[in-house]
Amino acid sequence: MVLKIERRVAWKSLLLGVLLAVGLSGMSQPVKAEYGDVVINNFSDAAGMRPAVFPHWFHRIRFRCKVCHADLGFKFKAGGNRITMAKIIDGKYCGACHNGEVAWSVENCAMCHSGIPGTPTHFHGSTLQRLVAPAYKPLPAKKTTDNKK
């Protein structure tokens, strides 16, 4: 009899334990990265490195957009520049600054390669990603009707 009760309690605890685990895993950390953070992961994962994370907010305090997007030739496209370490040590892209002169140099691998493994290339907080449904497409422009009576 006593044994029976204890077994029932044990079952209940197990069930609750499972429920709790489910509840907690559902609570898995939501992504709330800073607006404008870019995860770049064209090649990193495949090479066994963490993806690179580029923080716009941090850099725009120190440089205007023009420095990177006009002078250094970064295209306006996450992952679109196909950055590699070979280009970086030749002084291109991140390497134009992360060379020990303008900013700390390239041996600090983990400062850039700090993303969660497996995170795809993406732009954090973009309006497009926040849309619930694809944007409304307007009807083809017809000749406009005036509302003058």
Next chain:
Amino acid sequence: MRVTSKPVSMMTTACLLAFLLWVSAAQAGAAGGSAAVGLMLADVSAANTFNLNLRKPKNPNAPPWEDGIHDTTNEATFKLQPPLEAYEGLPRTSFGNHVDWVKALDQGLIKPRWDRLDSNEEPFVMDLDIVRPVKASVPDVVFPHRQHTEWLFCSNCHPAIFIPQKGANQINMSAILLGQKCGVCHGKVAFPIETKTCKKCHSKPKPADWEPPLSEATLKNPWK
């Protein structure tokens, strides 16, 4: 011992249950829903909440180690700067980075370089507003070259994104929301597109007696 074991485990059970409900209530994130309300409504569908699909992040300027994209098993993650530390003293907004970058620059609170190496080089600023009349009832759009050329160079926009001629570009809101035209930057790095920012672009009010044109379906409505 045997007598007390049951109530004790029942107590634990109850505590766990309460905690579980609290967790799910917190997750449902219903506006203003407290833990107590969550308990009372626990058996009602969670579908009947507000703002189902667009939950606001609670902690907008989270430090890198809490932001969900940085790996916390990487020691260097903890050497990165938390945004709030850098934003100290900058004018705040309620969207994007929660910083008014235009004001911060105008007031000289930040001094981002125009040249990679020379911190004294001045930007090539052009003060030219372009007004774009909008057919809809929202205020007309004023595109200010000044704020843009403080940050960007002409070649960032001309000619790849915009032909440099007033009215030569077809722009509409759907394209912008999909990341084209103004949406190349707005919604990515420059301020995002949400209710609170509509009037930053739509800034020139229409005349008081302005009304949107009637649609053809209304003009030809046979049941009128």
